Amino acid sequence: MWTIYDDPDRGRKVSMAELASQRRGRADAVLRRIARTGIASLTLGAESVANTAEHERVARTADESNFQIVMDAFRRWSGSEGSLFDLMADGAEIEIPGTAAHCGVFNKSVFNADIAIPFIARFSVAPIPSVRRIWADGDDVAVQAQAVGTRRDGKPYANNYVFILKLHEGRIARATLFLDMVAFNDVWNHVEPSTSKRRVE
Template sequence: MAGFGTLLAVAVSGFAVAALAPLAHARADTADANKAIIQRAFDAWAAGTGGPYDLLADDATWTITGNSLASKTYPSREAFMSEVIRPFNARMSAGLKPSIRNIYAEGNTVVVFFDASGTARDGKPYANTYAWFLDLKDGKIGKAHAFFDSIAFNDFWTRVEPVP
């Protein structure tokens, strides 16, 4: 026969689970909404009408992880755009087109696993596979960590001069 302490513990734990259920539902709703925001941004990128960089907050940090020539943490949207994205695009004759393999979301974090390819100004293809970990707040990216093949990136970055 269960003692009073055991019954109380079961009752309290049942209450705790019931009390947490709305929080879990809200977290799932947030994850679904954030996943949809990123999906739309990637759809716009593929269509040439926008992209995920449009979602960067002004004070967003973007970290390129690894040992590429661009690997470091960029302290703002403008730093990342001026040091990486604009010089990257200036090396391309046809912009990158993404192809999402999968999107994962939990709470405010969205992970996008995708391939992107385009044609460099020297006529050679550029293709890479990426994993981006994006932390969103109020529909904006506040923090990002990017992983990709640094050998393919470094070859492209050193081989092709950007057009001013």
Template structure:
């Protein structure tokens, strides 16, 4: 059983994620053959296990789960929103600039994972600490389209205000 949202932001995030998936998934279902139920269960397991490793301290989440040709879209407005084509450009332009400003990495604290065909939806909370000692906490909803055990498309929803605040507040490390 899914527990009710605990904040207005979380409620809005869930509504956006569910509405987005409700709008996208029927179109995908019409455009491509339905995968076998085993593939759906396997996709859910792959994503769940990747999150479990990350939560336990793993550091290879993105390289383990993302196809080298992934298209990652961060929805919203502001400097961090946008589309990234390829795993390395996404890591270089979105992941590294953020994590370089943290003294402790983001770790998922809880997650709910749903699978529907080739799509896996993960609603998760993450926490970490910025280099200035301030806590970072955010709620995320990611919609992943899986192919051959890797995510080939990801649409990410999150509150960009605290994310962008870390990028603005903490100077980028000097190149060495």
């Protein structure tokens, strides 16, 4: 039995068989488009996975490189062959967070002249850091260290430090330094500095 349906696409009437044939054709076309889209999606997905893997490889390489750069600097510092200042860019910024007198944000030269040199001048044996832990995430490297030394009044000095370092092209562009300011201020306020200490840069 034939049933007649309106065909809005052609503006005429067609039989059930013809309509079914048209619908099968349209369904096949849709399936072909889905198949092509699916293949394209799979291809894009594979490219995305590859790009992600490459990005992770590059990130791991950056992590390892910056980790090694900072670790080598601390090894030299621990061996009295330099200091972290050797790794700092000329325009580096140094921050000591807090509200104590010596907290704030400084450029490298001001920090060196106003804080680092006067502080080291208060020691007969300068504090040498020993790395406890070190983390690297791209251009950011964090170091937990303990430093011990001997003050000019003969008393021992010990302090715990956390350095958060931002590297750029193998140099420190910014350093954030956390430490026990009570121990720092005890040295600063009660020990007279020597006038013969050289620059730590």
